[in-house]
Amino acid sequence: MNITTVAEGIYQLSVNVENILFEGLWEIPNGVSLNSYIIKGEKTAIVDGVCGWDGVPESLFALLDKMDINPESIEYLIVNHMEPDHSGWIENFKKINSNFKVVSTAKAAELLDGFYGHTDNIIMVKDDDTLDLGNGRVLTFKEIPNVHWPDTMATFDTLTGTLFSCDAFGAFGSVTDGNYDDLLKEEEIDFYENEAVRYYSNIVGAFSLQVKKAIEKCSQLPIKIIAPGHGIVWRKNPNKILEDYERYASYSKGPAKEEITIIWGSMYGMTEKAVRYVEKVLKEEGIKVNVHQVPEDSWGTVLASVWNSTGIILAMPTYEYKMFPPVAAVLEEIGKKKVLNRKVFRFGSYGWSGGAQKELDEIVTRLRMNWEFLEPVEFKGSASEEELELIGERAKDLVKEVRNAVNK
Ligand SMILES: Cc1cc2nc3c(=O)[nH]c(=O)nc-3n(C[C@H](O)[C@H](O)[C@H](O)COP(=O)(O)O)c2cc1C
Numbered sequence: 001m002n003i004t005t006v007a008e009g010i011y012q013l014s015v016n017v018e019n020i021l022f023e024g025l026w027e028i029p030n031g032v033s034l035n036s037y038i039i040k041g042e043k044t045a046i047v048d049g050v051c052g053w054d055g056v057p058e059s060l061f062a063l064l065d066k067m068d069i070n071p072e073s074i075e076y077l078i079v080n081h082m083e084p085d086h087s088g089w090i091e092n093f094k095k096i097n098s099n100f101k102v103v104s105t106a107k108a109a110e111l112l113d114g115f116y117g118h119t120d121n122i123i124m125v126k127d128d129d130t131l132d133l134g135n136g137r138v139l140t141f142k143e144i145p146n147v148h149w150p151d152t153m154a155t156f157d158t159l160t161g162t163l164f165s166c167d168a169f170g171a172f173g174s175v176t177d178g179n180y181d182d183l184l185k186e187e188e189i190d191f192y193e194n195e196a197v198r199y200y201s202n203i204v205g206a207f208s209l210q211v212k213k214a215i216e217k218c219s220q221l222p223i224k225i226i227a228p229g230h231g232i233v234w235r236k237n238p239n240k241i242l243e244d245y246e247r248y249a250s251y252s253k254g255p256a257k258e259e260i261t262i263i264w265g266s267m268y269g270m271t272e273k274a275v276r277y278v279e280k281v282l283k284e285e286g287i288k289v290n291v292h293q294v295p296e297d298s299w300g301t302v303l304a305s306v307w308n309s310t311g312i313i314l315a316m317p318t319y320e321y322k323m324f325p326p327v328a329a330v331l332e333e334i335g336k337k338k339v340l341n342r343k344v345f346r347f348g349s350y351g352w353s354g355g356a357q358k359e360l361d362e363i364v365t366r367l368r369m370n371w372e373f374l375e376p377v378e379f380k381g382s383a384s385e386e387e388l389e390l391i392g393e394r395a396k397d398l399v400k401e402v403r404n405a406v407n408k
Contacts (some may be wrong), residue, residue: 042134335367
């Protein structure tokens, strides 16, 4: 639980959440912060409440208490985005203060009604509308739909140049009091960069087109600080997170980095033997490789690696005339997240009929992933020396394709 000062009259109230699956689905090994912001003019506003998860609203009230802020003095609740991890707090807040106004887009207002039956005192705003808090503090709003729900907007404090960007420009990773890029060491920034890729690929990757539009729109503002709903605040170099997000958005269509991700599954070690061989070959080629066995590694972890990778190797046996199911499941999710135009090689074992390749082709076509495949290698039972060599050669071809695509 942290209270920190972002800029003159702006305070961040952060609550870390760990040991949950984010959105009930995504593993967050390093936790996530839920960031709320208090903005003080003559009047006080709070930007984004936090989730109604057990203990979280109480933590936020305790933080307000610590700041000597009486919840009744908060006049505006700015709901940048209605998803319950940002707005789930409203119900609890209502019990203490029934005299506040919600500021949101029309779409968020509709969702507030649907989710919480909340319809009173809503100020609906659209692009470039303003809210004057007094004492020279004027807020401007920018709609950034579909980053990450259709209702999302960003709030801009014109006095300090602070952009409250909600889910845009966010990251996973719990935070400490030094939750600012100007206070963090280089390796800590690197840590949050990895957490940002994980967050981006898991949460907003499917909306990369809308992310690009949001970057364009927000870049017109004289931004000095970016204060997202999750992760660290960018005060020294806000351009870094804008550029990082621009890059992550471009990875959807590829090429991404000069990296290969191997996603593999194996029942009795036949496919695994070939995976180990390929790992050795790729190591000799000197390319960065991320290796994920499924279902042992979670979808979120696999997605984060795949997002960064221009090359993908899928290694799985045939199972009941189809792909080994955990590989098929993660592949479907990768397709839905729009990981497109990758260079791919697949190999795997079968017993008598094969069938994995047919399902693989079906998924990639149905989800319009536009993946470019090298000729697959399938082997009966255990791969022979010749078959291993062939797989090794194809892996080297993949490295060439990846390097060509990245360095084009
Ligand atoms: C439950 C089960 C279902 C299988 N279904 C098929 C199948 O439909 N067609 C086929 O050719 N082989 C099938 N096999 C054989 C495997 O593909 C074969 O044993 C392969 O070598 C397993 O590779 P792995 O050790 O990497 O898992 C099946 C094996 C199991 C255990």
